Amino acid sequence: MMFGIIAYVVIFLLLQQVLANRPNIVLIVTDDQDAELGSMKTMHRTRQIMKEGSEFSHAYVSTPMCCPSRSSFLTGMYVHNHNVYTNNDNCTGTEWRQIHEKKTFATYLQDVANYRTSYIGKYLNKYLGNYTPPGWDNWMGLYKNSKFYNYKVRRNGSLVHYGSEESDYFTDVIKRETISFIKDSVRNSNKQPFLAVAAVPAPHGPEDAAERHRHMFANNTDHHTAAWNYAPNPDKQWILQYVGKMKPIQKSFTNTLQRKRLQTLQSVDELVKEIYDTLVQLNILDETYIIYTSDHGYHLGQFGLLKGKAMPYEFDIRVPFYIRGPGVPTNSIFEDIIVNEDIAPTLLDIGGVETPSGMDGRSILHLFAKAKAKANYIKKDGRNAVKRKNGWRHTILIERGKLTDKNRGLRDKLEAKKNLYLSKKERKKVVCKRLEYNGPCTTNRGFRCVKDQFGELTVERCPNFSEISNCLLRKCKKHKLINKRLLRIIRTNVRDFKRIVNETNSQAFKENQEKFQKKLMAMAKTCNCNRKRRKTRSIRPKRRIECDEKGMKCFEHDREHWKTEPLWKIRTRRSSRIRQHRKRKRKLPRRQHPSCTVTGVECHYMDNKHWTTAPFWNRN
Incomplete structure (x- = not known):
């Protein structure tokens, strides 16, 4: 007995030591930062720090939009799996909150690896600050989309408003709060590893730079790439x-926007440097991973596209990606293809947590172990470039932010075709697995799956309880099958049932609900309630009326009966609608002249009546 207790204590202490020795993680995520337009050239502090680690020159995002991309790096899943297709649909929606938000890298690191977690900055575009997502010990999420001044955040349970003072600049607030969390974790957490996510708003709009940076980059034209203003392109995508x-x-607008974007990134450059200095001061730099990346890229005039993202081209899907930490080669460039879905598995691998089967990404840590052999290094711009003949990934999936009607129809056809190979029983099983057919009948459920007398599944319509109750009151009272007391009970039960349905979903209520439903159905059968629609009593348009019927009188009319001749007999009168239609029909061939279809040309047809003064060429 004593030996078992001692063994248990030893194992517990060893486990605590292993958990305590796990490295810390700092993840810095920018918003709309490009890798093609030269944004990293101006961030000298960040590039100097990240030379102590490695850069991935082919880092991509699968969907270049804010909310889908952020949902992907949080969950490690492609868009078609977490169903956040745009910045609106399901962005912090019901499905996201009930299913996918509970399976982010933060929840696994917190529950399995005992990490102390913090998220500070922009979360998702439709986040309303009305809840704290699971998995975060310290939370400071921005209300809705990016802002630099006059914003509000949810800070550990309450909304906090920030104004327009220089100290309220959001990037600086994120810097201060992240450093404060790191210091507090080291001093008070008894060597518990931490995860700190700093999600800065820069360089996303409204591109408000701090006062100290607004004079910089007046003549920067790094965004003038080979594709800048390269248009039109008849051999490219339709747009x-x-x-x-x-x-x-x-052109002037793109230059101004480039300057303002670079100015906002200078505050991010300072944030990286001060976080790095804090790790050095606390003597935990060697046991901390620092990852720097963006949610997607950006374009400014490329192929004539003025500004924005969401295009399947390098300037929108390629992002900067830097990592430094234990075991990461220094001053190196990796040419392996990685995607934003790889971030979550990588963080879990750092924390010693096995990648869940539901994640689509893969950890990049094992790439560093394979790159340590000197034979894998080649020199590129004075740095070690890692280039393998057989890369770990050759293709990635780039998804559109919205499922088109054409693709949706194709998907439905494929699913229908797939179900054709199933038997009738198997098809019914597939249908009955859907959420709308599961569970007992309620006031909001139209159909349910039940087993018939032969034990086979079938779909039947749920009874409309208001119709049944009205039928009971009408039929049973008419045939005097129940007394007034029972009628009063039915009325009370139906009224209470409607009220309670919207108030509770407890198991006890569901049991009472089923009992009440069975009671109503039994009473409905007794009263022989027929829920079929009543036939309309209106006369059909072509129904022949017999004049011999009782109470029916018939009259015959000729043309002289009408005081005014019908309009369709008057040939000389034309309605304004007919005149307009004929006039438009005469003009249509002229408007369809080939010269009028040229881009930028507008055709107007005028005659002498159009001019106040007759043209010179008609004076003679």
Whole structure:
């Protein structure tokens, strides 16, 4: 007995030591930062720090939009699996909160690896600050989309408003709060490892830079890449076929926006440097991973597209990605293809947690172990470049942010075709697994799956309880099958049933609900309630009326009966609608002249009546 207790204590102490020796993690995520337009060239502090680690030159995002991309790096799943297709649909919606938000890398690191977790900054575009997502010990999430001044955040259970003072600049607030969390974790957590996520809003709009940076980059044109203002492109995607060259005012706008975006990133550069210095001061730099990346890229005039993202081109899907920490090669460039779905499995691998089967990404840590052999290194711009003949990944999936009607129809056809190979019983089983057919009948459920007398599944319509109750009151009272007291009980039960349905979903209520439903159905059968629709009593348009019927009188009319001749007999009168239609019909061939279809040309047809003064060419 004593030996078993001692063994248990030893195992417990060893487990605590293993958990305590796990490395810390700092994840810095920017918003809309590109890898093609030269944004990293101006972040000298960040590039200098990340030279102590490795850069991935082919880092991509599967869906270049804010909410889908952020949902992917949180869960490690592609968009078609977590169903956050746009910045609106299901962005912090019911499905996200009930299913996928409970399976982020934070929940696994907190529950399995005993990490102390913190999220500070922008979360998801439709986050309303009305709850704290699971998995985070310290939470400071931005209300809705990116802002730099005059914003509000949910801070550990309450909404906090920030104003327009220089100290309220959001990137600086994120910096202060992240450093405070790191210091508190080291001093008070008894060597518990921590995960700190700093999700900065820069360089996303409204591109408000801090006062100290608003004079910088006046003449920067790094966004003038080879594809800048390269339009039109008849051999490219349909939208690029119709986009023309930019006007001078549009070119000036791209230059201004580039300058403002770079200015906002200077505060992020300071954030990285101060977090790095804090780790050095606390003597935990060697046991901490630092990852720097963005949720997606950006374009400014590329192929004539003025500004934005969501396009399947390098400038929108390729992002900067840097990592430094224990076991990461220094001053190295990896040319392996990685995607944002790899972030969650990588963080779990750092924390010693096995990657769940539901995640689509893969951990990148084992790439570093394979790269340590000197034979894998080649020199590139004075740095060690890791290039393998047989890469770990050759293709990635780039998904559109919205399922088109064409693809949705194709998906439905494929699913229907797939079900054709099943037997009738198997098809019914597939149908009955759907959520809308499971469970007992309620006031909001139209159909349910039940077993018939032969034990086979079948779909039947749920009874409408209001119809049954009205039928009971009508039929049973008419045939005097129940007394007034029972009628009063039925009325009370139906009224209470409707009220309680919207108030509770407890197991006890469901049991009472089923009993009450059975009681109503039994009474309905006794009263022979027929829920079929009553036939309309209106006369059909072509129904012949017999004049011999009782109470029916018939009259015959000729043309002289009408005081005014019908309008369709008057040939000389034309309605305004007919005149307009004929006039439009005469003009249509002229408007369809080939010269009027040229882009930027508008055709107007005028005669002598149009001019106040007759044209010179008609004076003679």
